[in-house]
Amino acid sequence: MSLESRSARQWLISLPSLSWLAVFFVIPAILVIITAFRPADLQGGVGPGWTLATLREVQDPAYLPILWRTLWLSGATTVVCLALALPVAFQMARAGQRMRQVLLLLVVIPFLSNFLIRIFAWKSLLHPEGPLTKLLIGLHLIPENAVLLNHVGTVLLVLVYTQLPFAILPLYAAAEKFDFGLLDAARDLGAGPWRAFSKVFVPGVRRGIVSAAVMVFVCCLGQYVIPQLVGGTSDEMLGNKIAQRVFSDRNLPHASALAGGLMLAVLVPMLVIVLWQQIGRKEAE
Amino acid sequence: MEDFLVIDHVSKSFGAQRAVDDVALTVAQGESFSLLGPSGCGKTTLLRMIAGFEQPDRGRILVGGRDITSLPPEQRPVNTVFQNYALFPHLSVWENIAFGLRMSRRPREEIRSGVERMLELVRLSEHARKRPAQLSGGQRQRVAIARALVNRPQVLLLDEPLAALDLKLRQHMLMELNTIHEQVGTTFIYVTHDQGEAMSLSDRIAVMNAGKVEQVDSPENLYETPRSSFVASFIGDANFFSGVVVEVQHEGYVRVLVEGLGSPLVLSNGAVSANQTLRLMVRPEKISLTLTRPSSGERVNAFRGVVEGMAYFGSHTRYRIRAGEHSIQAQLQRSRFSGGEIDPARGAEVWMSFHPDEGRVVRLEAAA
Numbered sequence: 243m244s245l246e247s248r249s250a251r252q253w254l255i256s257l258p259s260l261s262w263l264a265v266f267f268v269i270p271a272i273l274v275i276i277t278a279f280r281p282a283d284l285q286g287g288v289g290p291g292w293t294l295a296t297l298r299e300v301q302d303p304a305y306l307p308i309l310w311r312t313l314w315l316s317g318a319t320t321v322v323c324l325a326l327a328l329p330v331a332f333q334m335a336r337a338g339q340r341m342r343q344v345l346l347l348l349v350v351i352p353f354l355s356n357f358l359i360r361i362f363a364w365k366s367l368l369h370p371e372g373p374l375t376k377l378l379i380g381l382h383l384i385p386e387n388a389v390l391l392n393h394v395g396t397v398l399l400v401l402v403y404t405q406l407p408f409a410i411l412p413l414y415a416a417a418e419k420f421d422f423g424l425l426d427a428a429r430d431l432g433a434g435p436w437r438a439f440s441k442v443f444v445p446g447v448r449r450g451i452v453s454a455a456v457m458v459f460v461c462c463l464g465q466y467v468i469p470q471l472v473g474g475t476s477d478e479m480l481g482n483k484i485a486q487r488v489f490s491d492r493n494l495p496h497a498s499a500l501a502g503g504l505m506l507a508v509l510v511p512m513l514v515i516v517l518w519q520q521i522g523r524k525e526a527e
Numbered sequence: 528m529e530d531f532l533v534i535d536h537v538s539k540s541f542g543a544q545r546a547v548d549d550v551a552l553t554v555a556q557g558e559s560f561s562l563l564g565p566s567g568c569g570k571t572t573l574l575r576m577i578a579g580f581e582q583p584d585r586g587r588i589l590v591g592g593r594d595i596t597s598l599p600p601e602q603r604p605v606n607t608v609f610q611n612y613a614l615f616p617h618l619s620v621w622e623n624i625a626f627g628l629r630m631s632r633r634p635r636e637e638i639r640s641g642v643e644r645m646l647e648l649v650r651l652s653e654h655a656r657k658r659p660a661q662l663s664g665g666q667r668q669r670v671a672i673a674r675a676l677v678n679r680p681q682v683l684l685l686d687e688p689l690a691a692l693d694l695k696l697r698q699h700m701l702m703e704l705n706t707i708h709e710q711v712g713t714t715f716i717y718v719t720h721d722q723g724e725a726m727s728l729s730d731r732i733a734v735m736n737a738g739k740v741e742q743v744d745s746p747e748n749l750y751e752t753p754r755s756s757f758v759a760s761f762i763g764d765a766n767f768f769s770g771v772v773v774e775v776q777h778e779g780y781v782r783v784l785v786e787g788l789g790s791p792l793v794l795s796n797g798a799v800s801a802n803q804t805l806r807l808m809v810r811p812e813k814i815s816l817t818l819t820r821p822s823s824g825e826r827v828n829a830f831r832g833v834v835e836g837m838a839y840f841g842s843h844t845r846y847r848i849r850a851g852e853h854s855i856q857a858q859l860q861r862s863r864f865s866g867g868e869i870d871p872a873r874g875a876e877v878w879m880s881f882h883p884d885e886g887r888v889v890r891l892e893a894a895a
Contacts, residue, residue: 421611421613423609423611423613424613424615424616426578426580426600426607426609426613427607427609427613427614427615428615428626428630429579429580429599429600429601430578430579430600430601430605430606430607430609430675431601431606431626431627431630431674431675431678432601432627432630432631432678433601433626433630434599434601437630441626442615445615445617446616446617448617
């Protein structure tokens with residue numbers, strides 16, 4: 243088969259997924275950006291003509307702390323998830339065939355129950371009258387009047403809980419391909435177990451780390467259910483503001499401008515990372 | 528000879544499987560030593576115990592008089608060249624070699640000079656910036672050797688160092704390894720299943736079978752005087768015959784009757800008594816072929832057979848000859864073939880003969 247016909251076939255095979263992405267992702271994203279430049283009408287729809295007024299509105303400094311909280315919560319969730327997922331992926335890849343299947347199943351099982359139900363479960367777990375609060379007070383680990391719910395830490399905890407599988411799975415995929423004989427070589431050359439892990443295993447699964455980080459970080463940026471259900475009024479993320487603009491204020495252009503801004507805030511760093519990896523790969527060749 | 532590396536009655540089991548069974552060995556400083564045996568004989572397990580990746584169930588391992596049995600791999604004065612080289616793919620050749628020195632937190636200048644010296648030793652200076660994936664198999668192996676030797680180990684372990692290379696490169700690397708060994712003078716322990724490799728690389732070889740050491744000897748002695756039929760058949764090719772001692776002569780010669788070979792054979796091994804059943808071995812190249820009965824006196828064992836098949840190898844020709852029950856391998860060196868004689872053809876009747884000193888008793892059996 244010639245090179246051209248092979249690449250033609252590859253295009254043909256990926257046509258369904260490409261058209262899916264185009265229809266349900268690229269076109270809506272463009273529509274969102276277009277909507278940001280249209281005036282709002284009073285019925286909650288989009289009025290005629292074009293305007294830059296919305297773009298000026300979203301430069302409101304009141305958004306800055308919310309944007310900052312969104313970024314640091316997403317960043318912190320990513321770091322915590324990676325720190326927890328790396329040893330898990332390491333152990334899973336080293337486990338026997340049967341044990342691996344069991345562990346994989348355990349990672350995936352939470353997905354079998356509805357996302358909202360799991361968040362509500364956290365809500366009742368952490369409720370002042372809930373079992374966890376009572377247990378911790380009973381053990382004198384927290385003061386009598388401590389409130390576990392409605393706190394920015396609670397948001398972080400539940401974010402980590404929901405995103406952890408998305409960090410474990412790509413890391414496990416990378417760890418499974420890792421040659422564990424390299425750890426023997428590192429030990430042989432004088433590295434203790436921890437340095438062998440950090441100097442050889444971690445660089446060995448760096449592509450998996452990048453995938454996991456992007457996956458977790460991007461998913462966190464758009465979150466609004468978790469801060470709304472387990473966070474306090476001062477723990478809102480940008481997603482909550484977008485939801486308010488759509489459902490309460492019925493101002494689609496304003497919501498679109500916020501969503502578009504967030505999209506750019508994600509896409510630009512991702513493009514930089516992809517380009518940086520491409521350059522790295524070229525250098526390696 | 529000073530015992531530098533001491534394997535003191537070491538055993539290791541995996542479940543019910545006895546991988547290494549009470550092995551005792553000593554290796555001198557600077558020696559080039561091979562653990563040779565078929566796969567599953569325990570040689571790799573023994574190597575991994577010296578490196579520290581496996582713990583012996585029983586016994587001790589000493590290097591330079593120090594007991595290292597309970598030390599983790601990173602604290603042993605031992606480095607390994609792994610079978611697949613196990614180079615770090617994310618590091619350059621330079622950084623791969625520097626890894627061990629960095630782990631022991633040597634000063635920057637020492638790391639630089641150590642790496643440069645090693646790059647020169649394995650002649651890879653111009654490839655220092657490359658990644659392992661950009662190197663050929665032979666170059667990768669040289670990086671693996673440099674990466675281990677830069678730490679100045681007291682013992683260097685090499686696990687099947689040539690197995691991943693093609694034939695031509697393998698012969699080149701044989702010479703190269705011997706040169707490196709001469710230059711650095713470190714104790715080298717090879718693990719290999721290839722007898723040719725072991726013979727050309729080592730001062731002494733331990734032949735292992737089923738977790739035990741069958742014989743430890745120089746390559747010449749293993750080949751010329753194997754002490755078991757396993758060693759005889761594992762090192763080189765061999766013809767085996769079972770026979771009964773019919774007469775013990777003076778001067779240490781015995782006469783052994785082998786069914787189907789005519790008159791009793793004369794052998795030089797004297798440590799047997801009459802009526803004993805034994806197994807004896809003759810190397811194919813020790814058997815001379817002639818068309819007529821050799822007439823060099825009484826002390827030559829001669830018997831007749833019919834050529835069944837032959838294979839031409841350029842430097843020599845290998846014959847398979849039928850004599851009664853026996854199928855005998857004989858080898859004819861081209862240079863030794865005397866003028867006037869013709870090559871025996873298939874179906875030709877030939878005389879085989881060997882000198883009494885060329886036959887070896889490899890096993891004694893209970894007296895019949």
